[in-house]
Amino acid sequence: MKLFLRAALFLGLLSLAWCAPGYRPGQLMLLVIGASASHPGVDQQALLQRVQALRSSPGLSGLKVATMHFDRPREASFARQVLGVSAGQLPCVCLVELDAAEVRPLRSLYSWASVTGARLAEVDKMADQWAQLANAPVPLMTPQAPPPVQQQVSVYQAPEQQAAANWTTAAPVAPLESDRLLAGVNMPVNTWLRSPNGRYGCLFQQGGNLVVYRFDRSPYQPMWNSMTDSRGGVNMRLSNDGVLRMFSGAHQLVWEAGDPGAFSHCYLRMQDDGNLVIYRENGNGMSVAWASNSNQSTP
Known part of the structure; x- marks a missing residue:
């Protein structure tokens, strides 16, 4: 035995x-x-x-x-x-x-x-x-620094998902290390990109909605969103073809922005004017591949 x-x-x-x-x-x-x-x-x-x-x-x-x-x-x-x-x-x-x-x-x-x-x-x-x-996992872009503004974030909800109230609150979220997301790097929920002037931010919030906020308003003012709240998005990645994709926990595609192509260099940037933009190299320098069109000229 x-x-x-x-x-x-x-x-x-x-x-x-x-x-x-x-x-x-x-x-x-x-x-x-x-x-x-x-x-x-x-x-x-x-x-x-x-x-x-x-x-x-x-x-x-x-x-x-x-x-x-x-x-x-x-x-x-x-x-x-x-x-x-x-x-x-x-x-x-x-x-x-x-x-x-x-x-x-x-x-x-x-x-x-x-x-x-x-x-x-x-x-x-x-x-x-x-x-x-190969036991060589691609690193996640995890937040390291504390949020620049010690204030609770007002979480935008898509119109069809709003009830009597239009706003809920979430815990402060730490930003990524820069104003841009490079191709091939993951962006998990509860992280954001922040514009160099600190006025605007792109938050991938809990629930799977990607939202551009203006931070010098109280509460924070939503300017654009991907309309993907409650669709299960947990991770985003800008692929090397210049397309920003959101995936669920089961690795299913939830949302994407941009047109695919073969490019050697691309990145997503949160700009000082409030516009969230995908830039990619096309042989003649960097060009705009996609934009949220959330830029504002309001002082």
Whole structure:
């Protein structure tokens, strides 16, 4: 009986070790598989640019990226036989485990097939999987400093959700470290961005509503909101395609703002005029990709 229990314990521990393997960052790679190396299509180029841009995000500097192409027979054969990718699934991105020398792919751990422009946002999930397996989580933008104004925040409610009273109060919330949210960085609920002049703030409040406030009014004056109160939003992230997305606790998309594209640099900024703006680089400098249009000229 004791022998049986020891054997059962050993097998249990072995199964846990097998189900939750630990990896070094160098043992994992994002592999972009396309149809052609010499004549890449639009979707294939956009996918590669998106994956490469991930490496500039906080916490992802150790991310390895490589490519394979089906117009190269040996690579096509390897993709089919080892990674299980067919020509009908291109372009595709795989999170792969590398060999002991951290060079050759051994197997595909996760994959996204047929990644068109409309599905580029899903690539961010591959980065999240890499961070979890490599024990290198992408850092959250958590507030560090106390709020600049020791006052309770009046929480705006969407008109269809208002009852007799239009305002409720919430505990003071600490701001993020700057006036901007960089691509690839998380913004959880109960955090805000603050304009450099301190007059305006963008609060992602409990309940999942994103609200732009004017702080030099009592109570704080709401100027714009995402109309997402009580829809379950718990985290926001500006993706590398220049789109701001709000997700629920189940990682479901709740709300988004902006038009997707492949860009090397973008950020969300709370401006001194009260406007919340997404800026992105398009080859000719930074341009406005989206704005809340909440800017006011009132002194």
